[in-house]
Amino acid sequence: xxxxxxxxxxxxxxxxxxxxxxxxxxxxxxxxxxxxxxxxxxxxxxxxxxxxxxxxxxxxxxxxxxxxxxxxxxxxxxxxxxxxxxxxxxxxxxxxxxxxxxxxxxxxxxxxxxxxxxxxxxxxxxxxxxxxxxxxxxxxxxxxxxxxxxxxxxxxxxxxxxxxxxxxxxxxxxxxxxxxxxxxxxxxxxxxxxxxxxxx
Numbered sequence: 001x002x003x004x005x006x007x008x009x010x011x012x013x014x015x016x017x018x019x020x021x022x023x024x025x026x027x028x029x030x031x032x033x034x035x036x037x038x039x040x041x042x043x044x045x046x047x048x049x050x051x052x053x054x055x056x057x058x059x060x061x062x063x064x065x066x067x068x069x070x071x072x073x074x075x076x077x078x079x080x081x082x083x084x085x086x087x088x089x090x091x092x093x094x095x096x097x098x099x100x101x102x103x104x105x106x107x108x109x110x111x112x113x114x115x116x117x118x119x120x121x122x123x124x125x126x127x128x129x130x131x132x133x134x135x136x137x138x139x140x141x142x143x144x145x146x147x148x149x150x151x152x153x154x155x156x157x158x159x160x161x162x163x164x165x166x167x168x169x170x171x172x173x174x175x176x177x178x179x180x181x182x183x184x185x186x187x188x189x190x191x192x193x194x195x196x197x198x199x200x
Contacts, residue, residue, distance in 0.1 A: 031179060032050050032163075032167050032176040032179060033163065034048065034050060034080075034082045035082075035084065035159070035160065035163065037082050037083055037084050037085075037160065038082070038083050038102075038106055038111040038112065038115070039080055039081060039082040039083070040072065040080070040081045040112070041075075041076070041077070041078075041079050041080035041081055042077060042080060043080060045077070045078055045079050045080040046078060046198065046199055046200055047075070047078060047079045047080070047177065047178055047195050047198050047199060048079070048080045048081075048082065048177075048178060049071075049079060049080070049081045049082070049175055049176070049177050049195075050082045050084060050175065050176045051063070051081070051082070051083055051084065051173055051174070051175050052084050052085070052086035052160070052164040052167075052169045052172060052173065052174045052175075053083060053084070053085065053086060053172050053173050054085075054086055054087050054088050054092055054095045054099075054172040054173075055087070055092075055094070055095050055098035055099060055102075055118050055119070055122065055125060056087075056088075056092035056094055056095045056098070056122065056125065057088070057092070057095075057172040057173065058122075059172070059173055059184060059185040060172050060173045060185075061119050061122050062185050063173055063185050063186065064116075064119045065119065066187070066188075067185070067186060067187060067188050067191060068081075070188045071188060071191060074188070074192065075195060078195075078199060079195060083115070084160045084163070084164065085099040085102075085103075085156075085157045085160040085161060086160060086161055086164045086169055086172050086174070087099050087157065087161065088171075088172060094125035094126060095125075096154070096157060097125070097126075097127055097130060097148070098118055098125045098130060099157040099160075100147075100148060100151065100152075100153045100154055100156075100157055101114070101118075101130040101133075101134070101144075101148050102114055102115055102118060103147075103153035103156055103157065104134070104144050104147035104148050104152070104153060105134065105137070105139060105144070107143075107147060107153075108139050108140060108143070108144065110137055110139060113137055114133060114134070114137060114139075117133045117136065117137070118133070121133065127148065130148060131144065131145055131148065167181075168181065171183065171184075173185060173186075177191075177194050177195065177198070178198050180194065182194065
């Protein structure tokens with residue numbers, strides 16, 4: 001049993017990028033809508049990257065911390081990045097409300113600032129913390145709290161999730177890069193190989 005445990009640990013060490021749940025979908029890449037979700041980069045960029053993500057997913061956080069900043073610097077003007085919610089509620093009890101909270105912040109035009117705070121505080125995403133982050137950013141807290149407590153944006157988050165399922169998303173993060181599905185965290189080197197191959 002000890003040998004098995006050591007083997008599993010070694011595997012975890014040598015595979016630093018991954019997916020929160022295994023992708024079980026098969027078939028061709030679907031046409032994926034950007035919906036009206038938050039995005040970075042020009043709408044007419046030659047490459048569009050759509051991420052389906054979960055605020056409690058460790059691999060999603062690693063993409064945000066390590067790959068996203070490098071991608072922004074390397075591909076400014078060439079890539080449009082769209083964030084869509086895919087909360088894995090069965091294993092991440094705070095992911096749904098965190099996603100709703102980010103939509104409430106988006107209602108006040110502060111999605112990306114709030115998004116960054118959620119990743120920075122991934123271990124503290126209960127409702128009280130979500131409200132505290134809004135106050136920290138100087139948002140209209142009465143409006144934000146009402147938005148979160150009422151579940152105003154629950155349907156929007158659920159639509160993202162439903163759309164993801166229809167596209168074959170089964171785990172996070174899942175990316176669609178000009179329609180090409182990529183499952184699991186992507187280091188910049190791997191992302192660049194794909195993006196560079198799609199640029200005119």
